[in-house]
Amino acid sequence: MRIFWTHFTTQAERYFRLVRASRASLIISLLAGLIAICLLRVVTGTPEALAVVPEGAAFPSALKVVFILTCINLLLGLLFSVREIVSETERYEDERLYGLIPTAYVLSKLAVRGGIAFVQSLAIVLFVLVLFQAPAAEVVPWGIGLYVTTWLTIVAALSLGLLLSTVSNNTDQASNLMLFVTIAQIVLSGVLFKVEGAAKLMSWLAIGRWSVGAYATPIDLEGQILGDSIMPGAIVEETLSKLPIPIDPYAMTFDNLALNWGILLAHILVYVGLACFVKSSARA
Numbered sequence: 001m002r003i004f005w006t007h008f009t010t011q012a013e014r015y016f017r018l019v020r021a022s023r024a025s026l027i028i029s030l031l032a033g034l035i036a037i038c039l040l041r042v043v044t045g046t047p048e049a050l051a052v053v054p055e056g057a058a059f060p061s062a063l064k065v066v067f068i069l070t071c072i073n074l075l076l077g078l079l080f081s082v083r084e085i086v087s088e089t090e091r092y093e094d095e096r097l098y099g100l101i102p103t104a105y106v107l108s109k110l111a112v113r114g115g116i117a118f119v120q121s122l123a124i125v126l127f128v129l130v131l132f133q134a135p136a137a138e139v140v141p142w143g144i145g146l147y148v149t150t151w152l153t154i155v156a157a158l159s160l161g162l163l164l165s166t167v168s169n170n171t172d173q174a175s176n177l178m179l180f181v182t183i184a185q186i187v188l189s190g191v192l193f194k195v196e197g198a199a200k201l202m203s204w205l206a207i208g209r210w211s212v213g214a215y216a217t218p219i220d221l222e223g224q225i226l227g228d229s230i231m232p233g234a235i236v237e238e239t240l241s242k243l244p245i246p247i248d249p250y251a252m253t254f255d256n257l258a259l260n261w262g263i264l265l266a267h268i269l270v271y272v273g274l275a276c277f278v279k280s281s282a283r284a
Contacts, residue, residue, distance in 0.1 A: 007101045011108035019112060029080050029116065033124050036072045040065065041131040050219065051133045062135060063250075066215035067191040069128070070208050073150055074185055076120060077157020078164075082178045084109050085165035085275075102279035106162060110272060113158045121151040137218035139254050149214040152264040156207045159271035166275040190249065207267055209249075214260035216250040 019026055041047070049061045085092070085106070092105065125147045134142045164181065168174035188195060189208035203209045250256075 004101055004104050007104035008108050008111075011100075011105050012111050015108055015112050019116070025080075026116075029076065030120060030123065033072050033076055033120060034127050036068075037124060037127045037131065040068050047131060047133045049132060051135045060219075060221050062219050063191060063212070063216055063221065065132070066219075067189060067212055069124075069150070069215060070153060070189065070211040071186065072124070073153035073211065074157045074182065074208060077117070077154045077159075078161045078178050078182060080116075081109070081113055081158045081161030082164050082168075082174045083171045084113075085162060085279075086168045086174050087165075087171055102282075103276040106166070106272065106276045106279055109162055110155075110158060114155050117151055117154040117158065120154060121147055124150050135219045138220070139218045139252055139257050142218060145218045145257065146215070148261060149211060149264075152214070152261060152268070153207060153211040156211075156264050156267045156271070159268045159275070160207065163271045163275040163278075166278045204263075207264065210260045210263045210267070213249050214257060214264065217252060217257040217260060219250070220252050221250050 044061060044065065049065050051062070092100070095105075096102070125143060128146060129143060137145060139145070160181065161178065164177045165174050168177060185206050185208040187193065188199065188203040188206035189212050190203060191212055195203045195209075
């Protein structure tokens with residue numbers, strides 16, 4: 001355990017120095033999400049996009065906003081991790097000959113990038129709270145739910161990026177895999193299209209589905225759609241059935257929120273575990 005910790009801290013310190021030395025990349029990683037959120041605010045045209053359904057609209061704009069937030073977080077995680085291991089193949093193989101522990105190497109990457117994600121998430125949450133009116137969240141305070149979901153999504157994407165980097169032979173292959181995975185995440189998120197049948201089972205493997213679910217669960221989407229009017233149950237069901245996509249996955253309960261957070265955490269553990277396994281199985 002002591003040897004593992006020594007390897008981990010040594011690799012983490014080295015990697016952090018490299019990240020800090022590349023100031024342009026570090027600044028871009030911190031500002032990219034904030035610029036995208038500012039653009040999102042301009043496009044929505046109102047600070048109430050998360051809190052109310054626009055007049056004349058048949059579907060809550062809040063779901064579109066949280067979908068874009070999910071896409072921002074996925075890209076932040078994937079873009080800044082997918083080349084981090086494959087680009088160091090020669091150095092890793094040299095150090096492996098001298099006893100470098102593969103698991104310590106992979107986890108050092110996640111630790112540094114996860115720390116940066118902590119700062120990224122805080123900045124994103126502050127911008128969202130300033131630029132958008134907070135919805136009436138009853139499950140957990142909106143700011144807390146927003147932060148936890150943002151951090152889990154970025155770290156899950158980081159973990160997936162590290163796995164893609166581990167199984168790639170070169171940086172070009174890693175970039176191509178990232179493109180395919182990003183498209184799959186968007187399509188299977190359940191926001192653009194109704195996900196049914198086999199696609200519904202495949203969506204369990206998509207970080208985007210669970211991120212959107214975690215963002216949307218604290219928001220009373222059903223209440224935004226139905227308003228304050230009292231309707232018979234049959235009319236309520238008919239109204240909700242006419243929506244382009246079902247809102248059942250976003251039921252405003254703590255159990256549902258915990259499920260989404262738990263599966264995001266499971267994604268992190270599985271991707272990191274697979275990356276460590278692949279690195280450990282490879283010949284030095």
